Amino acid sequence: MTAGKNWNWKGDLMGGASAALAAVPVELVYGLFAVAPLGSVYANHGLRAAVWGCVLGGLLGAVFRCTGGMLTGSRPATGLILGALASSLLHHPDIQSARDPLALIFILLLSCTAFAGAMQWLFGVARVGRALKFVPYPVLAGLLCGVACLMTLSALRPIVGVGNGTPWSNVFGVWHPLSAIVAFVTLAVCVKGPKLTKRIPGVVLALFVGTAVHHALVALFGVGMLGSTSGHIDGLVPELSVLQGLREFGPAMLIDWVPTLAPFALSIAAFASLETMLCLSSIESATHVRANGDRELRVQGLANLLAGSFGATPAVGNLSRVVMNVSTGGRTPVSGLAYAAVMALVALVAGHWVGLVPSAVTAGILLFYANAMVDDGVRRLVRQVMRQRSQFAPEQYRTLLVNVTVVFLVALVAVFGGMMKAVGVGVVAAVVIFVHSSMKPPIRRVYACKNCRSLKVRTPAHMEILEAEGGRIAVIEVDGTLFFGTADRLAVEAERVASEASLIIIDMQRVRDVDPTGARTLLQIARKLRGKKVRVAIAGAPRLIESFLTAMGLSVEIPVTDWHADLDVALECAEDELLAKHGVDDCHATVRLSETALTAGLTPMQVDILSGYMNRRVLASEGRVFGQGDAGESVFVATDSVVDILIPLNDGRQKRVASFAPGIVFGEMALLEGKPRSADAVVKGPSAVLELARYRLDEIMQAHPEIACQVLHNLSVILAGRLRLTTQALRLQAEG
Known part of the structure; x- marks a missing residue:
């Protein structure tokens, strides 16, 4: 979407600016995730890299003509993946032997960002955007729940006023109890803020209120009763970048780390792409303009490739900022320029004031966003499994139980095994869910045509014949995918029905796909039943499936006269044949x-x-x-x-x-x-x-x-x- 003669520049400016103001406190939280294992000395680097990613995301999005209304920023999942990478690198012998281990780790985090951008660009080139929309909901929900749990855990220590490096066994010896008041006041304002005022985003209001409460308590009770404040943002452009790392450590050394970075980069690219698809769905719903998901993946991938090279951590589609931008009037990439400008202005003008924000405030905001990541669908699934079992059929309840199990399994792996393992479990769970859904019985229903008729209305005398002889016509309705795992069920059912029928109509209008095994099974069914003097007819097969079955040789066993456009036509032909055997030709008879x-x-x-x-x-x-x-x-x-x-x-x-x-x-x-x-x-x-x-x-x-x-x-x-x-x-x- 580009600006035209009806361009609403006020909407773009207001949308981008509002989203930027609401994003600042969030970037204070998420910007620390990637560098948390490196200690407080790298907090400033993490904050600058996160804000710089937002700025470059807005600028490059406008340059590359991203989808109108799209805004990018840090996400907890990508930050946690980078944090897991940083933790694993800390103990690597080659890192420990480097002359500046922490600087090398940070540059490798930026390299991972650039690498992930390249992968995201390849996703767009390979046109996988549409496929990403079909990731099973339990897998995605489980990953988000795992991220929410990790966010909550990372907020617990700041809530009681201690650093993230403090062992849990020592927490209550050094805790600052009044910090909990600051955290929960901040959380309460996040929740109730939108009801108090529509002009100021709830998170922004919570940032100011929580900070004010903290400093008021410091004035009353002293610093000893409260925790520390956040790190400040000292400038905009980061001091470290991949380009600087190439000069300092050499290209060969960074290339040697590619195998280590690849799985982390792939996970970031996958998460970033999923987030982008969610954002595009929201934009499409609000603007009624269909977005090109693959093109947006290429744009964001290229932007992250450049951003990582110049010192930024990943900036991906951010749903909350997109919703705020679009609802305020942002419709073109110009809103991204406004977003980038306001973010840069805040970092340059008010960056040193960020140091006044207490860690307890960022912890309260973190709890708010962690709760928001667990959507109503997960809560509804849990409630249905725990309290509403009697309202579902056994098969439905088992399906619900499988979905809830996948959600909790992926979330638990994320918490106790790390995000990388959770992504792997999610991929396996997605495959299992696909196979489980595909392996469902392909038979929708089976019935004889004694009481079921075509749409053709006949005389009472002819209807009596059909009622008496209609049991010789049977219908097998097939549903879903007919492949190697389900085709045998159809063969067994057809053989059972053949004991009483002289014609079996296989209704395939609900069949989505057939593999070679399924086609071969149909051919064997027709051949075997023909030996038993039972005909097989095909009804309602989609055109592509019919062409495939014909190419696989099914037309040799089932003549063209027994391929019908739909079930009604097949039933009518079967009824006409049945009546003809009784000497009735009601298609051409003359009736007085x-x-x-x-x-x-x-x-x-x-x-x-x-x-x-x-x-x-x-x-x-x-x-x-x-x-x-x-x-x-x-x-x-x-x-x-x-x-x-x-x-x-x-x-x-x-x-x-x-x-x-x-x-x-x-x-x-x-x-x-x-x-x-x-x-x-x-x-x-x-x-x-x-x-x-x-x-x-x-x-x-x-x-x-x-x-x-x-x-x-x-x-x-x-x-x-x-x-x-x-x-x-x-x-x-x-x-x-």
Whole structure:
């Protein structure tokens, strides 16, 4: 999205500036995650690298034309991954032997950022943005819950006023109890701030209120009762960068660390890409403009590649800042420029004031964001598993239990094993969930067609034949993916059904994919059942799946006449064949008026009188009896051809909703209601229909009231019968 003649520059400036002000206290918290293992001496470096990442993210996003409304910044997950990398590097012999170990570690953290940016760019080139949207929810939720737990743990020591390096066994010997008051006041303002004022973001208000409370308590009780303050931001551009590391340590040395950095960089790239997809979904919902996820990954990847090279830690899509930006009016990359400018101004002008912010305040803000990372979906899942078991079927409850288990497993690994292992467990869990969902039984339902019919309405005599013989037609509805893990279930079910059926229709309209094993299984089913004198027909297979099955040789065993567009057509053909075996051809039979349900109960003389009031309309091939919207002034009787009832679709096609064999009455609803026709009625071939107009029925009512009453009674019976069939179909669908 670029600026045009209707560009709302005020919205962009306000959106970017508001998001920047709200981001400052957050960057104070997240900026320390990556450098926490390096001690307080590197706190200033961590804060500057985080803010510098936000500034470069806004600037480079505008230069590379990022998605309008997108803002980037530090995220706890990426900071924790860098922190885990820093911890592992501290104990490495090559690091310990370096002339400046901490500087080398920090430069390797920046190198990991650049490396992650390159990977994110490759993600965009490989077009994996769409795939990332389909990461299973329990895996993503588990990772976020793990990050929330780690954030909470990192806040516990500052809450009681001690440093993060203090052993837990010594905490209560050196703690500062009043720091807890500052932390919980800050947390309370974060929660209640939006209700107090809409003009100041809750976190910004909490920053000022918490800091004021801290210094007021210092004035009353002294420094000894409260914890320390945060490190200050001494400038904007970091002192260390990858480019400086290349000069100081040499390219060869940094290249040697690539295998060590690669898994951490890959994890950061994956997290950054997921966060970006979430942000794009929010932007699309607010602006109603479809974003290009792969392009945004390339833009952010290139930005992080450059940012890491020039001394910044990762800046990725930040949902809270995006929401604030877009809701305030930010719509173009110009909002990113405003965001970068305000962040830089705060660092340059007020950076030294950051040192007044107590650690307890940042801990309170950290608790607020940790709680926000555990979304309502996780809470709802836990509540359902713990308290609402009786409301779910056993299979549904097992599915819920599996999902909750995955959430907690990934979160626990993140807390006790580290973020890297949690990412690995998440990948494995995603595969397990995919296989579990794909391995579900492919059979949706199986039924004989004794009480299930096509949409074709037939005469009562023909319906009696179908009710008696319909059990010879069976339908197997297949659902999901037909692959090596599920195809055998279909083979077993088909063999079981074949013991009672002479025709098996495999309904594949809900099949999403078929692999070679699934295609081979279908071929073997058709071949084996043919030896038992049982035919197999395919209905509703999507075009791509049908082409694949044909290419795999299934058309050799199942002739083209047994491939049907949908289940209704397949059922109609099966019914026609069944009736033909009993000497009935109701597709082309000529039916006299006396043989129709309209004249039931009338004497031959009364039928002749009724016939005199009816008009015979001759129609050519594919002729239309009436159209949607036409006045409903007549009832019709098909005499020698099938009549289809069609409704038009938005894409120009038509959908059949009913079909009437010769001898069937149709169009009676509009006649009785006096409303326009709701569909088209079309004959399949050259035909004639008998028409009884409303005004002619009124004439019969005057001249032959007994005939008119019987006709109306017959129409009521016809409608009742169709309602009963509809009820049976709905019951069967509900049972499936």
